[in-house]
Amino acid sequence: MARIYIDNVQYEVPEGQNILSACLSLGFDIPYFCWHPALRSVGSCRMCAVKQFRDENDARGHIVMSCMTPADDGTRISIDDNDVREFRAGVIEWLMINHPHDCPVCDEGGECHLQDMTVMSGHVYRRYRFKKRTYLNQNLGPFINHEMNRCIQCYRCVRFYRDYAGGRDFNVFGINNRIYFGRCNDGTLENEFSGNLVEVCPTGVFTDKTLRKHYARKWDMQTAPSICPHCGLGCNIIVGERYGSLRRILNKYNHDVNGYFLCDRGRFGYEFVDGPSRIRQPLSRHDGDRSDGSLKAVEKKEALDLFKGISMDSARTLGIGSPRATLEANFSLRQLVGAENFCCGMSEHEERLVSSIIDILRNGPTYSPSLRDVEMCDAVLILGEDVTNVAPRMALSLRQSVREKPMEIADSLRIPRWADASVRQAVQDEKGPLFIVSPMGSGLDDIAARTLHIAPDDIARLGFQVAHEIDPDSPPVLDLPDELGRFAAHISAALKSSRRPLIVSGTSCGTLSVIQAAANIAWSLSRTERIAALSYTLPECNTLGLRLIGGLSMTDCFQKVLSGEVDSLIILENDLYRRAEALLVKGVLAKCKHVIVIDHILNRTGKESDLILPAGTFAETTGTLVSSEGRCQRQFSVMPPAGQTQESRIWISDVMAALGKDSAVNYSTIENIASEIAREFPVFKDLTEVSPPVNFRVFGQKIPRQAHRYSGRTAMPANVTVHEPKPPDDPESPLSFSMEGYSGIPPASVTPRFWAPSWNSCQAVNKFQKEIAGVSTGGDSGKRLIEPLTTENGVYFSELPEAFNFDNTKWVVIQSFHIFGSEELSSLGDSVSQRIPNPYIGLNGDDAASLGKDNGCMAQLIIGNVSLKLPVRIIPTLCSGLIALPVGIPGLEGVNLPAMGKIMED
Amino acid sequence: MERPLTNHIDKGREPLNLAEYERVGGYKALRESLTSLTQENILQLVKDSNLRGRGGAGFPTGLKWSSMPSSSNSPRPRYVIVDADEMEPGAFKDRILIEGNPHQLIEGMIICAYVVDSEIGYIFIRSEYTLAAKRLKRAIAEAYEKGYLGFNILGSGFNFELRLHISSGRYICGEGTALTNSLEGNRAVPRHKTPRQTESGLWGMPTLLNNVETLCNIPHIVDKGAEWFKSLSKCKDGGTKIFGVSGKVKKPGAWELPMGTTIREILEEHAGGMRDGVRFRGVLPGGGSTEFLVEQHLDVQMDYDSVQKAGSRFGTGTMIALDDHTCPVGMVHNLESFFARESCGWCTPCREGLPWTARILKAIEDGRGEPDDLKVLESHTKLLGPGRTFCALAPGAMEPLQSALKFFREDFERHITDKRCPWR
Amino acid sequence: MEMLSDEIKSEIQCGTGACPTRRCAILEALEIVQRRHGWVSDERLKAVADFLNLTVEEVDGVATFYNRIFRRPVGRHVILVCDSVSCWIMGFENILVHITKRLGIGFGETTPDGRFTLLPIQCLGACEQAPAIMIDGTLHGDLTPDKIDEILKGYE
Numbered sequence A: 001m002a003r004i005y006i007d008n009v010q011y012e013v014p015e016g017q018n019i020l021s022a023c024l025s026l027g028f029d030i031p032y033f034c035w036h037p038a039l040r041s042v043g044s045c046r047m048c049a050v051k052q053f054r055d056e057n058d059a060r061g062h063i064v065m066s067c068m069t070p071a072d073d074g075t076r077i078s079i080d081d082n083d084v085r086e087f088r089a090g091v092i093e094w095l096m097i098n099h100p101h102d103c104p105v106c107d108e109g110g111e112c113h114l115q116d117m118t119v120m121s122g123h124v125y126r127r128y129r130f131k132k133r134t135y136l137n138q139n140l141g142p143f144i145n146h147e148m149n150r151c152i153q154c155y156r157c158v159r160f161y162r163d164y165a166g167g168r169d170f171n172v173f174g175i176n177n178r179i180y181f182g183r184c185n186d187g188t189l190e191n192e193f194s195g196n197l198v199e200v201c202p203t204g205v206f207t208d209k210t211l212r213k214h215y216a217r218k219w220d221m222q223t224a225p226s227i228c229p230h231c232g233l234g235c236n237i238i239v240g241e242r243y244g245s246l247r248r249i250l251n252k253y254n255h256d257v258n259g260y261f262l263c264d265r266g267r268f269g270y271e272f273v274d275g276p277s278r279i280r281q282p283l284s285r286h287d288g289d290r291s292d293g294s295l296k297a298v299e300k301k302e303a304l305d306l307f308k309g310i311s312m313d314s315a316r317t318l319g320i321g322s323p324r325a326t327l328e329a330n331f332s333l334r335q336l337v338g339a340e341n342f343c344c345g346m347s348e349h350e351e352r353l354v355s356s357i358i359d360i361l362r363n364g365p366t367y368s369p370s371l372r373d374v375e376m377c378d379a380v381l382i383l384g385e386d387v388t389n390v391a392p393r394m395a396l397s398l399r400q401s402v403r404e405k406p407m408e409i410a411d412s413l414r415i416p417r418w419a420d421a422s423v424r425q426a427v428q429d430e431k432g433p434l435f436i437v438s439p440m441g442s443g444l445d446d447i448a449a450r451t452l453h454i455a456p457d458d459i460a461r462l463g464f465q466v467a468h469e470i471d472p473d474s475p476p477v478l479d480l481p482d483e484l485g486r487f488a489a490h491i492s493a494a495l496k497s498s499r500r501p502l503i504v505s506g507t508s509c510g511t512l513s514v515i516q517a518a519a520n521i522a523w524s525l526s527r528t529e530r531i532a533a534l535s536y537t538l539p540e541c542n543t544l545g546l547r548l549i550g551g552l553s554m555t556d557c558f559q560k561v562l563s564g565e566v567d568s569l570i571i572l573e574n575d576l577y578r579r580a581e582a583l584l585v586k587g588v589l590a591k592c593k594h595v596i597v598i599d600h601i602l603n604r605t606g607k608e609s610d611l612i613l614p615a616g617t618f619a620e621t622t623g624t625l626v627s628s629e630g631r632c633q634r635q636f637s638v639m640p641p642a643g644q645t646q647e648s649r650i651w652i653s654d655v656m657a658a659l660g661k662d663s664a665v666n667y668s669t670i671e672n673i674a675s676e677i678a679r680e681f682p683v684f685k686d687l688t689e690v691s692p693p694v695n696f697r698v699f700g701q702k703i704p705r706q707a708h709r710y711s712g713r714t715a716m717p718a719n720v721t722v723h724e725p726k727p728p729d730d731p732e733s734p735l736s737f738s739m740e741g742y743s744g745i746p747p748a749s750v751t752p753r754f755w756a757p758s759w760n761s762c763q764a765v766n767k768f769q770k771e772i773a774g775v776s777t778g779g780d781s782g783k784r785l786i787e788p789l790t791t792e793n794g795v796y797f798s799e800l801p802e803a804f805n806f807d808n809t810k811w812v813v814i815q816s817f818h819i820f821g822s823e824e825l826s827s828l829g830d831s832v833s834q835r836i837p838n839p840y841i842g843l844n845g846d847d848a849a850s851l852g853k854d855n856g857c858m859a860q861l862i863i864g865n866v867s868l869k870l871p872v873r874i875i876p877t878l879c880s881g882l883i884a885l886p887v888g889i890p891g892l893e894g895v896n897l898p899a900m901g902k903i904m905e906d
Numbered sequence B: 001m002e003r004p005l006t007n008h009i010d011k012g013r014e015p016l017n018l019a020e021y022e023r024v025g026g027y028k029a030l031r032e033s034l035t036s037l038t039q040e041n042i043l044q045l046v047k048d049s050n051l052r053g054r055g056g057a058g059f060p061t062g063l064k065w066s067s068m069p070s071s072s073n074s075p076r077p078r079y080v081i082v083d084a085d086e087m088e089p090g091a092f093k094d095r096i097l098i099e100g101n102p103h104q105l106i107e108g109m110i111i112c113a114y115v116v117d118s119e120i121g122y123i124f125i126r127s128e129y130t131l132a133a134k135r136l137k138r139a140i141a142e143a144y145e146k147g148y149l150g151f152n153i154l155g156s157g158f159n160f161e162l163r164l165h166i167s168s169g170r171y172i173c174g175e176g177t178a179l180t181n182s183l184e185g186n187r188a189v190p191r192h193k194t195p196r197q198t199e200s201g202l203w204g205m206p207t208l209l210n211n212v213e214t215l216c217n218i219p220h221i222v223d224k225g226a227e228w229f230k231s232l233s234k235c236k237d238g239g240t241k242i243f244g245v246s247g248k249v250k251k252p253g254a255w256e257l258p259m260g261t262t263i264r265e266i267l268e269e270h271a272g273g274m275r276d277g278v279r280f281r282g283v284l285p286g287g288g289s290t291e292f293l294v295e296q297h298l299d300v301q302m303d304y305d306s307v308q309k310a311g312s313r314f315g316t317g318t319m320i321a322l323d324d325h326t327c328p329v330g331m332v333h334n335l336e337s338f339f340a341r342e343s344c345g346w347c348t349p350c351r352e353g354l355p356w357t358a359r360i361l362k363a364i365e366d367g368r369g370e371p372d373d374l375k376v377l378e379s380h381t382k383l384l385g386p387g388r389t390f391c392a393l394a395p396g397a398m399e400p401l402q403s404a405l406k407f408f409r410e411d412f413e414r415h416i417t418d419k420r421c422p423w424r
Numbered sequence C: 001m002e003m004l005s006d007e008i009k010s011e012i013q014c015g016t017g018a019c020p021t022r023r024c025a026i027l028e029a030l031e032i033v034q035r036r037h038g039w040v041s042d043e044r045l046k047a048v049a050d051f052l053n054l055t056v057e058e059v060d061g062v063a064t065f066y067n068r069i070f071r072r073p074v075g076r077h078v079i080l081v082c083d084s085v086s087c088w089i090m091g092f093e094n095i096l097v098h099i100t101k102r103l104g105i106g107f108g109e110t111t112p113d114g115r116f117t118l119l120p121i122q123c124l125g126a127c128e129q130a131p132a133i134m135i136d137g138t139l140h141g142d143l144t145p146d147k148i149d150e151i152l153k154g155y156e
């Protein structure tokens, strides 16, 4: 600890910080702009000035930038000194010279860091009497709005976009006071993390374009803590609502998971909630013909009666759960239909891969890292994954991890790590070792030390050999070509010389042996006395959680229907057409006497069902998800489900009640379900501690979802009634749907927003951390379910695949992923849908030429019973002999890959 | 009086070529350095000579050289850079030295590189110095041909690669760390002072940066010794200095004179005094970013400490004279517009504060001044002071303004009350 | 049309031999293009970016910082008028007014016949010969309006 003196009072702060973060950690308010806890210090804005004194006898002192000055032992500063206050007032006055003062019509108004800092720094009256400078704005695509006149030249955007996120289509242009932040020309920002500019920019230059369509002020939004439903990483988000519609997603700081940043799918993928495919009413088929989609709206009561009728009429009903639904909803369905009738809703193939991953994580000696752990790894091997498109936020963490090893250069020059510009100058383009072995190029190739594009089976073989190089006990690959052998030796040498190696793999290749090879490598490393991390990406937000509950596979389930063993299905939040071939699904659904769907969007499965119960989306649902890290986290509804909609698990508990299923447990409360789950599955023993209990109160009060300035509550429904309705109850959580309650800092998992006195912007998060960029004040959120077994080493996998051998007729069709398009729900939103690529058949240039195909020309691909006629896309990096087909893109759902394919001759 | 730097410079003709330069003793110092002197010997000589950097800040050159980390445990390559970006308003001394005797600079640079064990050097020259660049290019080629540059110089085993970089233009490139950024192909934004460039400079490598005039002194110090060098001067800073005068004097120009020559001598004897019909009102002694000195300071000696004591800065030693037919407000406006335009845009005070002062000065000059304007100007001179901005550009820009407000205040006030410039 | 001739490309390459990174070839490459074509058009800037395997933003972010990279077309001859303090004292304004009157253009403008472009320049380092201008790299000092007329005649 270092002893520092602030305005003559002594404090203890951890070593190695700068004065600014030390002071903010202590709770002092020092204004700042160019500094950002994740982007660190460059000293450009000069807003954070303090006075520093040499010793107790120095009365004059000198002005320093607190963000650029170490808080060493004995440091003496004043925040309050007159000179320095005057200087800070000057800085903010300069920044406001050209600012348009358009706060009333600015989307940032009310949550603007510039507004906060202006007030904090004491600039009140305008002295500048000359013309303001103005700029032209750019169209930056469907996500981000650009309003350059508001810019205060803090350089944060360009530092985030380029230095932190690796984007290259954005920069700072010009010189002196004519500086421009943007692109060369109008055009969509390409980087997958562009949305963070909304929060990184301290003023209203970059704002959320999706929010503009239904704007509300921060203080007028009802907000709740939630978990992003769009991939397996479990990023924490703040969901904002007004008038019953979802308005926007903000990052919710979680030290271990997403830190300060989200990916664009997570931030902008919410629009499906109020989109055209949303179901708001129970729907029932009246005429019995499933194919013509003639569903009619019915009332809730009638729907429950229909459900009851169906149940009576069914001999055996299977429940199909969903990896995109909460643990509680899935478990409730399982209780409804009985464990032996519950299907986990994944294809058999996927389920096998996921099970194997779980076994590896649960029984092996390596740990699955949090995203924060990922950032601190100093050597990385990615086996078969396009991380940017599959688990986007992890790609941002990997970008930071390659900075870890070169930090030694900065350390040896005694440059503090927070001195960002100095560190980058010393490190230059030096990067830590990151290797990518995958079937085709990926979004992280630009930071990779080496990439190799080979077929999945060869990826596995290379992986096995890497493990063998590290630990001779791990089985070797005897017939590996020299080139691959050398590469394996190179990778293993790099991994062995690192302190914290990381292996990333997952289900993308669709090959068990790739997953096993990754395990062998991680296990071999953990026998060399280093902490090896092993991270598997998983496709959906609750894939891991659902698999821990288990159940029949989809194939079993279909089998049972087709054999007549089962005559009815209850399908929970799952579009079977995305899981299996259309022909098969159609046959299965047709064979069923009854099909009931509980979902919030109307998809093809729903259209072919007999009864649909309208569920809540993640925004209207309280429940628990398990991320690919194995972290259990709770999402809270931001609004009660409107009208006839209800959370899935409530529908199920209503049905149970209607059916008179008398159980000892009341399935209508989250807490009961959670303790049931914990009882049945030991792995979930901590489930009830994931967030504070339902009856959690601070000073007897709930935590309000509405800000204390929330306006117009009495008038909001004035077109309907002039009486202010009672706020909806929320017996399911410590949060209330109202303004009243505890407005201090609650535990992190139930923190609905970041706001603190004089901190209206998202930067208020500083006040919610024990120490800047550290853990949350009110205790961290989320519980890790799976920790490595330290006592026992994994038994190496030894089943090696054959080398890939392309015989010119049988192509292996693999999956290619797209951050926008491959995920179901986000794709339904208006903005994201503008970024979805058209379906294509991906071929390497030589292969295309051998088939006589050019970029863009049509080709016909036959996979089993499926025939696809699509334009060819040349993917130069794709391994020869493979065809890449985009996953999940509208039109290509339900093609199970990898598979053998054939290109038809013209 | 000895004039080592300009002895062989004759404005009227081409500079000495390599053979001619050798004939007058050129590259003797280099030969001696490589064959009979150790690096420590030379470093000691430079330290003993009291040579201070001629780029503006006056940092002791020997001390700067010795701050290069020992070459055994620091990364390579190590760079030596010559700052020939000269854009300080009023400065033109480096141009004279390069145009007049390019080999002198090259020789100084090679010796410097030898002392600090550097293998690659850059001369960073501004784009408008076309003649200087042409002559340097030729001289560099000659030096390569003769084996003074390149591999195994004079059989000593010492290698040194010298490259000429022509700048794409901007005053800020002259600032040492911004220059480094520019060489790397970045926007020429200055870098933080820690770590020092000598530890982590160009491409993160140990880098030494010196001004043209500084290095031109080196061959002479090696050749004739530290004592001789000190004896050239009239004060404790060693050597001669190229002093220049511009403005309405009879003979504007530059002269090599002992350090410590008085302002009066330079202005009256060498520049011939003010032109007929105009009277002296003040002088910016060290270039556009130094404070005005006036009548009462004429006997101040031009050396780092004396000028500082008088309230200004030695700077580049190139003076700009203000006469009574020139409006001081207009002059300061010209300077502030220059600095505002040349601000790199990195830090707030400089980027926003300088254009504001320039606009106020323009308004005053145009007769649109307001009584509070002087207050705003004054607050800027304080708020843009040293330590508050990222680099020294803005504090430098405030020096003429601050001193003009002190010495010519009534002129500012008259503009405001009369609502016009009395000189127009 | 090929935006960068092979000749230019080879020149850039040899210019970049001394550069350890692609970035540091940016200015060199733009100067080479400008020497050949007078200025750097958007298309050529893109060609340079492609050639160096950089984005247009990376190249233009650097290009727009410097005043000697012309991102707009210029005339056959570029007149740089020193507007800094010594020249200002010695009558820069008269010079500028005179040139403007003669050529009909102000700062940043090009004569309709494409002969001259007029630009201000930081202190030319010719203060002892103030007022001074530079045309296409040639310095002209100690100027008077008459002298300017004479000088301009030399540029077609």
Ligand SMILES: Cc1cc2nc3c(=O)[nH]c(=O)nc-3n(C[C@H](O)[C@H](O)[C@H](O)COP(=O)(O)O)c2cc1C
Binding pocket: B052, B053, B054, B055, B056, B057, B058, B059, B061, B064, B083, B084, B085, B086, B087, B088, B171, B172, B173, B174, B175, B176, B177, B209, B210, B211, B212, B214, B215, B391, B392, B393
């Ligand atoms: C805005 C600014 C411009 C500068 N321009 C130059 C310049 O053109 N030439 C120069 O030698 N030094 C210039 N300097 C000073 C350099 O940063 C540096 O101090 C000097 O070149 C060091 O060399 P020396 O120790 O030999 O004097 C400038 C400094 C600043 C702040």
Ligand code: SF4
Binding pocket: A150, A151, A152, A153, A154, A155, A156, A157, A158, A181, A200, A201, A202, A203, A205, A206
């Ligand atoms: S656009 Fe925003 S983030 Fe970028 S420099 Fe301007 S104020 Fe800062």
Ligand code: FES
Binding pocket: A031, A032, A033, A034, A035, A042, A043, A044, A045, A046, A047, A048, A049, A065, A066, A067, A068
């Ligand atoms: S926050 Fe410290 S200078 Fe910008």
